[in-house]
Amino acid sequence: MLHAKIIDLKKEKIEIKKAEEFISSSKFGASLVFKGTVRENNQNKKVTGITYDSHDAMVIKSFEDIYNEVNQKLKIKDKAVYIEHVKGYVALEEISIIIAVACPHRAETYILSRYIIEEIKKRSPIWKKEHYENEESEWLKGNPIQAN
Amino acid sequence: MKVKLELFGASRDLSNKNFLEFNIEEKISIKDFKKKIINYVDKNFKGNEYYKKIIEKSAFCSEDNNIIPENYKIIKDQKIGIIPPIGGG
Numbered sequence: 001m002l003h004a005k006i007i008d009l010k011k012e013k014i015e016i017k018k019a020e021e022f023i024s025s026s027k028f029g030a031s032l033v034f035k036g037t038v039r040e041n042n043q044n045k046k047v048t049g050i051t052y053d054s055h056d057a058m059v060i061k062s063f064e065d066i067y068n069e070v071n072q073k074l075k076i077k078d079k080a081v082y083i084e085h086v087k088g089y090v091a092l093e094e095i096s097i098i099i100a101v102a103c104p105h106r107a108e109t110y111i112l113s114r115y116i117i118e119e120i121k122k123r124s125p126i127w128k129k130e131h132y133e134n135e136e137s138e139w140l141k142g143n144p145i146q147a148n
Numbered sequence: 149m150k151v152k153l154e155l156f157g158a159s160r161d162l163s164n165k166n167f168l169e170f171n172i173e174e175k176i177s178i179k180d181f182k183k184k185i186i187n188y189v190d191k192n193f194k195g196n197e198y199y200k201k202i203i204e205k206s207a208f209c210s211e212d213n214n215i216i217p218e219n220y221k222i223i224k225d226q227k228i229g230i231i232p233p234i235g236g237g
Contacts, residue, residue: 126236127157142235
């Protein structure tokens with residue numbers, strides 16, 4: 001069971017509650033909600049916010065690919081996975097990504113959650129433009145996309 | 149033929165629209181199309197090295213949202229997306 005979505009912050013909000021509701025089931029004895037938030041410092045620069053850009057269709061495809069390969073790569077069959085990533089401006093402490101997972105046992109949830117975020121970093125076309133205290137801003141360097 | 153290059157991430161700074169349009173006379177590989185984009189930077193941004201580096205490090209995607217290799221040939225009017233180095237989360 002997968003929910004995968006890009007949240008355009010001009011139109012809607014990203015909410016933990018929805019993630020918790022989606023993964024909630026008596027089939028699962030363990031659940032984990034990971035959220036990424038904007039922090040105030042990066043490479044000794046005082047950050048005030050981040051603007052996220054994304055290639056929406058490719059991002060959703062990458063989320064689906066990552067989910068679909070979990071059966072084979074991690075041998076985790078029973079699971080609920082909720083992935084949302086924002087696009088638009090995000091202020092300090094606000095959420096940029098939610099990855100909520102539920103599985104029958106706790107060990108699987110930790111493995112699954114970590115796997116998903118690391119693969120997103122490598123494979124999902126999302127970009128960050130950091131904004132700084134001095135009103136400057138810059139696109140972060142990033143890494144070349146990896147096709148699966 | 150007309151190739152519409154959709155811009156993402158750092159490449160958005162190349163235009164105040166979300167795309168660039170190129171008129172190309174004959175079929176062209178992605179490798180050579182990259183050179184056309186670099187020529188565009190030479191012309192319009194005085195050869196800005198930062199932009200050139202971004203283009204050199206970028207991947208490209210087709211209209212059906214797949215990453216395409218450098219030897220992929222553009223043979224008709226189409227949209228191509230430029231995918232600069234990524235870093236979400």
